[in-house]
Amino acid sequence: MTTLFDRISESFQRQRLLATLGAKLRHVADGEVDIELAGSHAIQQQHGFVHAGAIAMIADSACGYACLTRMPENSAVLSVEFKINMLAPVIGKRFVAKGRVVRVGRTIGVATCEVVAYSKEEQETLVALMQATMMRVEPRNGVSG
Amino acid sequence: MTTLFDRISESFQRQRLLATLGAKLRHVADGEVDIELAGSHAIQQQHGFVHAGAIAMIADSACGYACLTRMPENSAVLSVEFKINMLAPVIGKRFVAKGRVVRVGRTIGVATCEVVAYSKEEQETLVALMQATMMRVEPRNGVSG
Amino acid sequence: MTTLFDRISESFQRQRLLATLGAKLRHVADGEVDIELAGSHAIQQQHGFVHAGAIAMIADSACGYACLTRMPENSAVLSVEFKINMLAPVIGKRFVAKGRVVRVGRTIGVATCEVVAYSKEEQETLVALMQATMMRVEPRNGVSG
Amino acid sequence: MTTLFDRISESFQRQRLLATLGAKLRHVADGEVDIELAGSHAIQQQHGFVHAGAIAMIADSACGYACLTRMPENSAVLSVEFKINMLAPVIGKRFVAKGRVVRVGRTIGVATCEVVAYSKEEQETLVALMQATMMRVEPRNGVSG
Numbered sequence: 001m002t003t004l005f006d007r008i009s010e011s012f013q014r015q016r017l018l019a020t021l022g023a024k025l026r027h028v029a030d031g032e033v034d035i036e037l038a039g040s041h042a043i044q045q046q047h048g049f050v051h052a053g054a055i056a057m058i059a060d061s062a063c064g065y066a067c068l069t070r071m072p073e074n075s076a077v078l079s080v081e082f083k084i085n086m087l088a089p090v091i092g093k094r095f096v097a098k099g100r101v102v103r104v105g106r107t108i109g110v111a112t113c114e115v116v117a118y119s120k121e122e123q124e125t126l127v128a129l130m131q132a133t134m135m136r137v138e139p140r141n142g143v144s145g
Numbered sequence: 146m147t148t149l150f151d152r153i154s155e156s157f158q159r160q161r162l163l164a165t166l167g168a169k170l171r172h173v174a175d176g177e178v179d180i181e182l183a184g185s186h187a188i189q190q191q192h193g194f195v196h197a198g199a200i201a202m203i204a205d206s207a208c209g210y211a212c213l214t215r216m217p218e219n220s221a222v223l224s225v226e227f228k229i230n231m232l233a234p235v236i237g238k239r240f241v242a243k244g245r246v247v248r249v250g251r252t253i254g255v256a257t258c259e260v261v262a263y264s265k266e267e268q269e270t271l272v273a274l275m276q277a278t279m280m281r282v283e284p285r286n287g288v289s290g
Numbered sequence: 291m292t293t294l295f296d297r298i299s300e301s302f303q304r305q306r307l308l309a310t311l312g313a314k315l316r317h318v319a320d321g322e323v324d325i326e327l328a329g330s331h332a333i334q335q336q337h338g339f340v341h342a343g344a345i346a347m348i349a350d351s352a353c354g355y356a357c358l359t360r361m362p363e364n365s366a367v368l369s370v371e372f373k374i375n376m377l378a379p380v381i382g383k384r385f386v387a388k389g390r391v392v393r394v395g396r397t398i399g400v401a402t403c404e405v406v407a408y409s410k411e412e413q414e415t416l417v418a419l420m421q422a423t424m425m426r427v428e429p430r431n432g433v434s435g
Numbered sequence: 436m437t438t439l440f441d442r443i444s445e446s447f448q449r450q451r452l453l454a455t456l457g458a459k460l461r462h463v464a465d466g467e468v469d470i471e472l473a474g475s476h477a478i479q480q481q482h483g484f485v486h487a488g489a490i491a492m493i494a495d496s497a498c499g500y501a502c503l504t505r506m507p508e509n510s511a512v513l514s515v516e517f518k519i520n521m522l523a524p525v526i527g528k529r530f531v532a533k534g535r536v537v538r539v540g541r542t543i544g545v546a547t548c549e550v551v552a553y554s555k556e557e558q559e560t561l562v563a564l565m566q567a568t569m570m571r572v573e574p575r576n577g578v579s580g
Contacts, residue, residue: 016189017196021165044161045206051162052224053202060197061190079197080398081423083228083373083518083566085545087538102564103522107397108370108425110520110564112547129537129545131518131566133371133423135398225543226568228373228421228518230400232393247419248377252542253515253570255375255419257402274392274400276373276421278516278568280543306479307486310456334451335496341452342495342514347488351480369487373518 004028007073008065015061023058025065031101033065039092039117049089050117055097055128056084059113062099063132067109070101075136077109082132090127092117097130109134149173152218153210160206168203170210176246178210184237184262194234195262200242200273201229204258207244208277212254215246220281222254227277235272237262242275254279294318297363298355305351313348315355321391323355329382329407339379340407345387345418346374349403352389353422357399360391365426367399372422380417382407387420399424439463442508443500450496458493460500466536468500474527474552484524485552490532490563491519494548497534498567502544505536510571512544517567525562527552532565544569 005028012018012025018035021043027034035058037043043054060082068077095117102110115128150173157163157170163180166188172179180203182188188199205227213222240262247255260273295318302308302315308325311333317324325348327333333344350372358367385407392400405418440463447453447460453470456478462469470493472478478489495517503512530552537545550563 011191014191015196016186017199020187041161042165046156046159047221047223051160051202052205052227053198054162056201056205056227057196057198060201076192078192078234079231081228081230081371081400082197082201083226085226085537085566085568086224087545089223102520103561110371110522112564112566126538129547129566131520131547131564133520226516226545230392230421230423232400247375248416255377255516257419257421271393274402274421276375276402276419278375301481304481305486306476307489310477331451332455336446336449337511337513341450341492342517343488343492344452346491346495346517347486350487350491366482368482368524369521371518371520372487372491373516375516376514379513 004069008033008068017057018061021054026096028069031066031070033062033099035062035097037095039094048091050092050095052086055095055115058095058097059084059115059128059130060132062097062113063111063130064134066099066101066111067104067134070104071136074139076139078135078137080133080135082130084128084130086128087126090117090125093120094118095127107136149214153178153213162202163206166199171241173214176211176215178207178214178244180207180242182240184239193236195237195240197231200240200260203240203242204229204260204273204275205277207242207258208256208275209279211244211246211256212249212279215249216281219284221284222279223282225278225280227275229273229275231273233270233272235262235270238265239263240272252281294359298323298358307347308351311344316386318359321356321360323352323359323389325352325387327385329384338381340382340385342376345385345405348385348387349374349405349418349420350422352387352403353401353420354424356389356391356401357394357424360394361426364429366429368425368427370423370425372420374418374420376418378415378417380407380415383410384408385417397426439504443468443503452492453496456489461531463504466501466505468497468504468534470497470532472530474529483526485527485530487521490530490550493530493532494519494550494563494565495567497532497548498546498565499569501534501536501546502539502569505539506571509574511574513570513572515568515570517565519563519565521563523560523562525552525560528555529553530562542571
């Protein structure tokens, strides 16, 4: 039997950008997906803080996959748009993007994502908040999972 | 004499995430910054298209630097928030994010960014549109440029 | 023959909120719709400036109708989401929201809208910028035009 | 003694657009403000559903006032930008916008707002979700409260 985790994980493995930056799938449940990214020089912006683009990447993926857990099995999901507020410039040892479904309809899904930074001492800081719109597409033209 | 290009370039060099993914500063003028990213497996999402996060990264940086060209020389710029619409799923040989200032005030700047994909045959596709809010910060606490 | 203006105008007449606040349809062309709102005490916020909600209302409608001009004749359009930056707190004698299509696909449309304020002396100020996502729906369940 | 409710209410009374459409302040607490709007023909769009602009108006105000509860007493608040997803087209007997602070810093505040529609039978529908950025301004140039 394919679990929900396996289904999302199978697609996640094919996300080259996430692999390039070392992101990991940490949690999958109905309407919920967490993705973790290790802090490193590789994802910094010019001031030594984590780059908004790296945070947006894991938050966007967490929102998309959270919506996918509520879509029919043969669906694929594409980002229509997202909006993200950067709440605090941090360095961070690791970052966890927690995508949660707000509503998934027949075509359109909406999710939010809190991104939490953890320091070496495991102290939490809310670093970003995303609100995203996703679209279900039929698996065609090479778009699957 | 330090040109506007030198000033932005000096900060751009310190953006590790941009270096990690191979982004290049292509154009700097008053209120305008273009950043280019080569298409590659490394920045794909699960369907083989460019990942929204990679596009958001160059667009966010282009918006921030476009605003920085209109701020006093000793300023640093941080992303307050941005919103991006993904307009077409494409593969693309290269991507150019064209950040343009809408308005820069004393503290807050607003910019938009079109991201254009170029195919091997140099055919253009508008792949994304961003609207971003930036904040000027005094260069302190290690935040400079 | 029904012109594009007539088609949009017919729907516009049924917008009670726009009528309530006295908004007027000023311009319709392929991918373009302008809506005007007179400045008045009725649309102010607590500081005497125009309320962001009134500006959002005409901008949202201008974006939706701009997309509708590019959709099949029997379509209806609904707002999926929009994002708006308020660029300057102004009083204004009148406001014009200029909705312009970025791209309209089979289901999803994206438009931007500049809102310009005009003073008594007809001096222009760019007061807001919107980026919006619209959805085409089939005219059913009482949703038409 | 001036309570938090009194302080927000005093500013709310001066919001002409809210009065024009009949919005009412329903709840004020630390980081929380609820605003209610009665459903009526006056706030409909062309399909008889509530207009996104009316929903955005109460959500924007709820976010702004929620942030104001966390700012120094002599502060005024202005909308920098907001993004709103419309989740379901509804008619609704009344609408309640529930603004909640995410984070308020020295200059910038971020809040989210759920807008719930209630039917005649008091059945709830989540009709919209907003994520907004607010700015604290010193009470000058006639900007107060």
